[in-house]
Amino acid sequence: MKILTAKQIREIDRLSSEQFGIPSILLMENAGMRVVEALEERFEDLEDLTIGILCGKGNNGGDGFVVARQLIQKGTYPFVFLLGREEDVAGDARTNLDILKAIGYPPIVIGDAEEWHEEKVELIDADIIVDALLGTGLTKPVSGLYGEVIGSLREDFPRAEIISIDLPSGLPADSALPIGLAVEADATVTFTAVKPCLVLSPNQEYAGDVILADIGNPAELLESPDLQMDLIVPEEFVAAIRARSAETNKGDYGKVLVIGGSVGKSGAAAMAGQSALRSGAGLVTVATPASVLPIVAASMPELMTEGLPDTTEAIASLLVGKTVLAIGPGLGSEPSIQRMIRSVVKEAQIPTVVDADGLNAYADYRDELRGDDERPVVVTPHPGEMARLTGKDIASVVLHRVDVARDFASTNNVYVVLKGFRTVVAAPDGSVYINITGNPGMATGGTGDILTGMIAGIIAQDHFGALIERICLAVYLHGLAGDLAADELGEETMVATDILRYLHSAWEKLRQ
Numbered sequence: 001m002k003i004l005t006a007k008q009i010r011e012i013d014r015l016s017s018e019q020f021g022i023p024s025i026l027l028m029e030n031a032g033m034r035v036v037e038a039l040e041e042r043f044e045d046l047e048d049l050t051i052g053i054l055c056g057k058g059n060n061g062g063d064g065f066v067v068a069r070q071l072i073q074k075g076t077y078p079f080v081f082l083l084g085r086e087e088d089v090a091g092d093a094r095t096n097l098d099i100l101k102a103i104g105y106p107p108i109v110i111g112d113a114e115e116w117h118e119e120k121v122e123l124i125d126a127d128i129i130v131d132a133l134l135g136t137g138l139t140k141p142v143s144g145l146y147g148e149v150i151g152s153l154r155e156d157f158p159r160a161e162i163i164s165i166d167l168p169s170g171l172p173a174d175s176a177l178p179i180g181l182a183v184e185a186d187a188t189v190t191f192t193a194v195k196p197c198l199v200l201s202p203n204q205e206y207a208g209d210v211i212l213a214d215i216g217n218p219a220e221l222l223e224s225p226d227l228q229m230d231l232i233v234p235e236e237f238v239a240a241i242r243a244r245s246a247e248t249n250k251g252d253y254g255k256v257l258v259i260g261g262s263v264g265k266s267g268a269a270a271m272a273g274q275s276a277l278r279s280g281a282g283l284v285t286v287a288t289p290a291s292v293l294p295i296v297a298a299s300m301p302e303l304m305t306e307g308l309p310d311t312t313e314a315i316a317s318l319l320v321g322k323t324v325l326a327i328g329p330g331l332g333s334e335p336s337i338q339r340m341i342r343s344v345v346k347e348a349q350i351p352t353v354v355d356a357d358g359l360n361a362y363a364d365y366r367d368e369l370r371g372d373d374e375r376p377v378v379v380t381p382h383p384g385e386m387a388r389l390t391g392k393d394i395a396s397v398v399l400h401r402v403d404v405a406r407d408f409a410s411t412n413n414v415y416v417v418l419k420g421f422r423t424v425v426a427a428p429d430g431s432v433y434i435n436i437t438g439n440p441g442m443a444t445g446g447t448g449d450i451l452t453g454m455i456a457g458i459i460a461q462d463h464f465g466a467l468i469e470r471i472c473l474a475v476y477l478h479g480l481a482g483d484l485a486a487d488e489l490g491e492e493t494m495v496a497t498d499i500l501r502y503l504h505s506a507w508e509k510l511r512q
Contacts, residue, residue, distance in 0.1 A: 001212070001236075002193040002222050003229040003434060006136035006173040009192060012221045020218050025092040027215050028059065031191050032066025032096075034213035035165055036074070038189045039067075039128065042163075046071070049127040051078035052160075054149065055107060056133040056169070057085075062093025063165045064132025065100050065107075072105055079122045080107040083133060083145055113148040120152075126160040129153065131183045133169035136195060141180025142170045150181045161186040167195055168206045176200035177399060184208075191215045193222065194231055199434050200402065201421050228431040229402075232472045234510050239465045240473050241511050250282035254460020257322040258453065259308065259315070259344065260329035260356075261288035261296055262337075268330025268356065268449045270299040271496060275453030276326065277302055278500050279474065281460045284453075287318055312343040324351050326456035328358020329449040337361075342368060348375065351459050351467070355380040355452040363388040371414045371428070376467055378459070379408075380417040380452055406432050415471055417455065419448060423475055427468050435472070437479025441486040446496030451478045454503075481506040 004012070016022045039046060053068050055061035061082065068080045080100070082089070086109060089097050100106065110116050123129065131153075133146055142150055150170050153162060162185045167173055170182030173195045187209040190198060197203040198210050230236075245252075256276045261269030266288065273286040273296070285304040288296050297305045309315050319325060325348050331337050338361035345352055346368070352375070354362075359381050362369040366389050371377030381389060383397045390397070390408060397404050398420070405418040409426035418424040421440075425433040455474040464470045484505045485498040 001231040001233045002227055003196055003199060003231055004193040004227060005196065008227060009136055009173075009195070012192060012217050015221055016217045022216060022218075025095060027217070028062050028092045028096065029066055030215035031063045031165070031213070032070055034191065034215060035063065035067045035130070035163070035189045036070045038187070038211050038213070039163065042161075042187065043128065046074070047076045049076075050123070050125055051076065051128045051130065052123040052126045052157075053078050053080045053130040054133055055080065055082050056146070057083070057088045057093070058135060058137065059091070059093050060132050060135035060165055060169070061089065062091075062096045064130060065093065065096035067130055067132070067165070068105065068107075069096070069100055069103065072103065077105075078130075079126075080105065081119065082107040082109045083116075083149060085109070085111065110145065113145055116145065116149055120156060123157055123160070126157050129157055129160045129162050131162055131164040131169050131185060133183070135166050136173040138170065138172055143180075146170075147181050150183050154184055162208075164188040164207070166190050167197055171197045171203050171206055173197055176203050176402075178203055178206070182206050187211060189213055192217045196229070196402075199231060199422060199436065204422070228429075230431070230433050232425070232433050232435045232476050234476065236469065237464075237473050237476070237510065239463060239469075252463075253280055253282035254323040254457070254462075255283045255321060256281045256285070256324045256326065256456045256460050257318055258284065258286045258329070258456065259288075259325070259327040260286065260331050260449075261292050261308075262330055262332040263289070263291055265330030265332065266292035266295040267299075267446065270296045270303075271446050271449040271500075272326055272329045272453035272456070273303045274300050275450045275500055275503075276457035276460075278503050279454045279457030279477075281324075281457035284457070285318070285322070287315070312340060312347065315340070315344055316347060319348060319350065322350060324353070324456045324460045326353040326355070326452050328354055328356040328361075329452055331357040333357055333360055345369070345377065351376045351378070353378045353380065353452055353456045353459070355448060356385075359385045359389060366390070366412075369414065370412050376415060378415040378417065378455060378471060380419060380448065380455065382419045382448065386418055402426075402432055402434075406430060415468070417451070417471065417475060419451070423479070425468070425472055425475055431468070433468070433472050435475045435479055437476055438482050439479075439486045439491055441489075441491030441494035442479070442482040442499070444495055447478075447482070447499060450496050450499050451475070454478050477503065477506045477510065480509060484509070
């Protein structure tokens, strides 16, 4: 599912008209129709509810005028406000304003804050307020009349549900960061594609429930290779939804080697190995120091184990016949271990997942962490690890997570899974994927080790599609299993292995 910037949306609308002959006013009509349908889906007996529609002077206001007219035609009579002068309304919005006036339902025109405070009493008992003030073109903080209105909505109309059109007014469409006052919506009906502000934190908190509506832009316009940001949705995983072939054996599902563990951190290696198996890998071997090998071996009888050799050459022998390597969970930070990690990753000729202590080994050697087309490398940092890899501070990584992940992936020719709320997956070609599963209950030790194993286990199964699809599938299922665990157990009591307990339910839900 595409995530598009304001500029990309404008270009798609332009091409819809110029190349496909779809009038822009028809797109506006469809947008208003989709909003009305969303209202009918969300609320019963609209005709019995008090509805206010707040319209700006631009195309977002034009969508609001269409909503008003279509509600009137259905026997529902909203209060319609135009914030600004009529003479400033132009284009398709002006046409729809004139139609509204022609059917005998002109909006209440509000010219300043004083008039707003006088007229808003009409909405004091409003059940629904439709926010059609500002659309995707906003680039600076709202002020003046619009700022007065936006700032007062929640306080003045506490019982009303606020439904925003396209995006909550006051949000910058392309940014995760607020730039000033913004509407706090209960739901947002957005068109053609979701916008970055609707899925990236903290701005996504303003959007409420996001409803994506098709307004008639040709689908082929969304397939351009220049559109490189997507939301991870289950509909993309067609190959994973299919059942396994009856004529099959364990060799068809890959052989994973996990290198991890140390005294006090044996669980990290065990969880990575277990999750690789639970994700469907045919065979999983955990190579771990001899001092903790019995603990790892006892954690799951299906796991194979090997003592971790002292030399890179001996470790190379463990890679023979393996399909995927996962390295780092619980290995420790001793200089000799870190040198071993860098050497093994450099020499490995199979897809490699690097996490935890594996990433820390590159804090002062970030230019050495590279992949290539024949031997892809996947790195799975949390923001602290990403900060060490990039030399940035953690706050900067969190605030600019998409750009940070994309830049590192492109520069180092690796796949980046930047963990956290709205995990970002970035590929070397500049494409970015945003995950929407997961919850705060997963902020507990070991969830990253589970993800590392899942990524390795699913990468090992090449019938699941292209590499980026397999990475996104692992990230999506990891968060979904966490969501199912939180629903049943509560976020506070969750531990990492609960993700494995609910992984089968996540697969089942995906296939529904």
